[in-house]
Amino acid sequence: ETGxxxxxxxxxxxxxxxxxxxCEQHLGHNAMYWYKQSAKKPLELMFVYSLEERVENNSVPxxxxxxxxxSSHLFLHLHTLQPEDSAxxxxxxxxxxxxxxxxxxxxxxxRLSIL
Amino acid sequence: xQNIDQPTEMTATEGAIVQINCTYQTSxxxxxxxxxxxxxxxxxxxxxxxxxxxxxxGRFSSFLSRSKGYSYLLLKELQMKDSASYLCAVVDSxxxxxxxxxxxxxxxx
Numbered sequence: 001e002t003g004x005x006x007x008x009x010x011x012x013x014x015x016x017x018x019x020x021x022x023c024e025q026h027l028g029h030n031a032m033y034w035y036k037q038s039a040k041k042p043l044e045l046m047f048v049y050s051l052e053e054r055v056e057n058n059s060v061p062x063x064x065x066x067x068x069x070x071s072s073h074l075f076l077h078l079h080t081l082q083p084e085d086s087a088x089x090x091x092x093x094x095x096x097x098x099x100x101x102x103x104x105x106x107x108x109x110x111r112l113s114i115l
Numbered sequence: 116x117q118n119i120d121q122p123t124e125m126t127a128t129e130g131a132i133v134q135i136n137c138t139y140q141t142s143x144x145x146x147x148x149x150x151x152x153x154x155x156x157x158x159x160x161x162x163x164x165x166x167x168x169x170x171x172x173g174r175f176s177s178f179l180s181r182s183k184g185y186s187y188l189l190l191k192e193l194q195m196k197d198s199a200s201y202l203c204a205v206v207d208s209x210x211x212x213x214x215x216x217x218x219x220x221x222x223x224x
Binding site: 002004040041042043045090097098099100101103104105106107108109111 | 119123145146148155156157158159160163165202204206210211212213214215216217
């Protein structure tokens with residue numbers, strides 16, 4: 001139990017579907033992150049929120065749309081995805097952003113498959 | 116560009132010792148993390164090094180040499196449950212985490 005919960009654990013969707021991934025952290029952290037993890041590749045940072053404000057958007061296609069309604073919840077809205085978007089999507093949180101010694105705490109991820 | 120290198124896969128025997136290396140070239144350095152990730156699970160924090168030297172935590176130790184851009188994770192008395200991927204990540208000058216692709220460690224009886 002890491003204190004970060006992601007739902008669903010698995011998602012299969014067609015390229016024309018719309019779905020959302022949900023992340024909730026119970027750690028009282030102020031920063032939350034979305035990562036994409038593909039096999040044998042480094043984690044790719046997608047979005048960073050600090051105190052509910054988006055502070056980073058690393059050239060992610062617009063078919064991925066994040067939402068952070070409060071400091072405990074983070075969503076990733078998906079629309080018109082491509083087969084290459086199939087991957088494990090990880091949510092993480094940390095006490096604050098920009099403090100080098102604070103580890104990030106990860107959820108178990110959503111395994112996304114695009115048909 | 117920024118780069119983190121780790122071996123893709125390693126195999127070791129139960130009860131033995133294994134060393135997983137990580138070399139990095141980054142714009143600035145503000146610390147290095149090691150994480151463990153079991154298949155289908157969340158990465159979990161193992162260690163953080165910012166000063167040169169060895170940090171020991173039970174069966175796991177992590178070493179850092181900033182001048183060489185090098186770290187290793189040492190696992191002693193290997194157990195089957197240590198089969199996992201081990202991720203190295205460096206905090207750069209912008210306090211952003213730069214990740215390696217991970218090392219898959221296979222433990223054999």
